Amino acid sequence: MTTDAPTAARASRAEVTGLGAIFRDYVKLTKPRVISLLLVTTLAAMFIAERGVPDGWLILWTMIGGYLAAGGAHAINHFTDRDIDGAMGRTDARPVVQGRITPVRALAFGIALGIASALVLGLSSNWLAAAMGLAGLIVYVGIYSLWLKRTTIHNIVIGGAAGAFPPLVGWAAVAGDLSLYAWILFAIVFYWTPPHFWALALLIKDDYTRADVPMLPSVHGEQVTQLQVLLWTVAMLGVSVLPCAAGLAGWPYFVAAMVLGGIFIHFALRLWREGTRRMAKVTFHYSLLYLALLFVAMAVDAA
Template sequence: MLDAADRKGTRAGAGAATIDITNRTSIDSPEFLGDHSAVTGWRQTVADYVALTKPKIISLLLVTTLGAMMIAGEGFPSVWIVLWTLIGGALASGGAGAVNHFIDRDIDTKMGRTKGRPVVTGRIAPWQALAFGIALEVASFALLAIGVNLLSAFLALAGYLFYVVIYTLWLKRVTPQNIVIGGAAGAFPPLVGWAAATGDLSAGAWVLFAIVFFWTPPHFWALALLIRGDYERANVPMLPVVRGVAETRKQIMIYTVIMIATTLLPLATGTSGPLYLVLALGLGGWFLYDAILLLREQTQRAARRLYLYSLLYLALLFLAMVIDHAFVV
């Protein structure tokens, strides 16, 4: 048996042990999570700034830039010219996207597709998005002017200004033809690529511009059909909101036919040959089938099908030009 002193010492030791255990840092405590939270916050900030650039749009624009570079001359341009052009193009496109986040922050709060954007949620301040967008374009111009040529730098700047000023600031909120005219901004990358590879702009470059220009309305209006409610809530006069769903489907069909006809012009300029013709007709036929399906079914499923295929279509069309060019050369 323990005497009184031993029992007292034992209780004191147990108390000390208890105090030691309760004073240990919990895995849920701020002290433990401090570094982890800092890392998580840093990653979120980087992700937000990347989101400002609209990377999905950049990837498709760079496909048309690279495709134009590959077919502009008799041979392929140097690896360094390709690298600087793609980086410069990505910076210009990303800068335009960031400025768009700044300008559209009021209507983005009303649209389900955009209400989680960094500026809308407050994760990035509006002035930071604007400064970031301008800085990216400055970097783009400097890189293209020094590493490639002045013509490509000015063309990238023109595309940037067309998207920010003509489309976002002016046309987007005032006319249902916003995407028809403003969509020209997305047609500048082939010009940038062509100019980077050759130092000039021949008829072939402008044909590529026209292809992307006429591709834009059916592509974007298919998306507008899917998110028509968003545009209504934001009071943005997209075609389905102003002219109705039925009229939008008709316009998609009309522009699809014009686009397919335009894709045959590279043969007239000597940019592409018979192999491209076969591939272009096949790709265009599929696009036309989806447009007819949308006109007949009048369903969201048909609109989604056309929208998704339109993304693949543009990339495959430019790939067809490159394959044809490589085969001929």
């Protein structure tokens, strides 16, 4: 039996499209959009630790290792949260929920990425950076996803520590240790997480209620959450100027931190006063920009 040329071409195209779709699903498991912000904090921490421009290869391998660590954590999260994800509009199209990737494969993929991250970071920079990458993964999966997310309204406060590890990875990769400044960077991301995440939670409160996840707005309402967004934003501004208080950053960073933080407080205040969905959206989107710009300002100040 022979196959005519157009049929063979169509079959080949379908195979390529199929492979492409599978590849895209596995990339989706890593949540690349979330990781891009985490990598900004890693990269900035590298510039700050170096007090200049670090070696290009070190940057490249640290970024790859950082991506693998965070991607591994996210892929495992697709496995652990598959029951919750199915009940939420924001996540019900995820590959595991839709059955395009089996839960076990997502778990295996996540573990493989985690191991790969440790090897990449350990061999390209040092094992402290590798340990920080793995610590972030373990906190995200073990403490946040499996434990606190389903049991307490403080889930994202403590779980926020997971997202604060990327600057430690970057710092350790360059300096080989973790100084006070590195821990201040950790603290900035840690205290940024509650107002950032609660602003998002206000937007998808019903999703969390449906999934029975005790997020602050779905348990105690919007007004309580709006007040907490404001309070934690004010506290975060105080933490963001600690590099200057410690004598580790200069006036340019101080001005940037005050202006960026002031805008954040302005939005949080409006969210608390107006209580609108629009302001929750504005506050959430600004929080993303805020963290990126704050770390860029720190890196520029240090360079």
